[in-house]
Amino acid sequence: MRPSKSRGMGYALASAVVLIVWQVLAWLLDTRALPSPGETAGALAAGLRTGILPNLVVSAWRVLLATTLGLVVGAPAGLLMGRSRRLDSVAGPLVFLAYPVPKVVFLPVLLVMFGIGDAPKVALMALIVFFQILVTARDAARAVSPSAVLSVQSLGASRWQGFRHVVVPASLPAIFTALRVSTGTAIAVLFFSETVAGTDGLGWYIMDAWTRIAYADMFAGIVAMGFMGVAIYEVLEIAESRLCRWTRAGRTDER
Secondary structure (H helix, E strand, O other), rough: OOOOHHHHHHHHHHHHHHHHHHHHHHHHHOOOOOOHHHHHHHHHHHHHHHOOOHHHHHHHHHHHHHHHHHHHHHHHHHHHHOOOOOOHHHHHHHHHHHHHHHHHHHHHHHHHOOOOOOOHHHHHHHHHHHHHHHHHHHHHHHHHHHHHHHHHOOOOHHHHHHHHHHHHHHHHHHHHHHHHHHHOOOOOOOOHHHHOOOOHHHHHHHHHHHHOOOHHHHHHHHHHHHHHHHHHHHHHHHHHHHHHHHHHHHHHHHO
16 A cells, blocks of 8 residues: 555544544533534634635644754754764753753743844744754764775765765754654644734634634634644655655564
């Protein structure tokens, strides 16, 4: 069975289970705070014509921009730290001093620096992605066997070519894994930042619906955020399948 069909069946099965449990809970609790899947679907369809779609686009753009910034800066820095003991000895202590600190605590600082708008939200998510990618890329680059690089250099490759053709490809699968994890965390933080300091985005839409006691709209926003997360995950899956073909081939052989 093709991986795409297998994932599609997995999503369908998971959705069916969630909808059944959701509907049963809605019947048992019988409260306005938990609308049925049908009511939520109606609110989602109506919202796509009015308020949800623009806010979904805004949130998706923020996640895309933050992920790109964190990846573009974090991956090269981590790979270089992993292959350079001198650089790692200087930058490593600074990184591991800041890495355990929850990045959410920087939101007030970013609000003071950039004001209320896209900048503090994007910067906060970019920090999360940056540190996760940086640490993972560093460890992945350090794990590359020196003999693998030396074997390429013995055939005439330069140090840069060994880095590019051995270290980077060997580290890519780990970087994609870190990208999935950090993007999921970034979306959660985006919700928080849009509710604390925002006038648009899915986080703001969900909390605005809550204040209006429009629970169907609130759940519709939650479902839309879930769809956004799945779409981002699938984009990363496609990117990894294109850039890390050897790992996909290995998994196919195992099956």
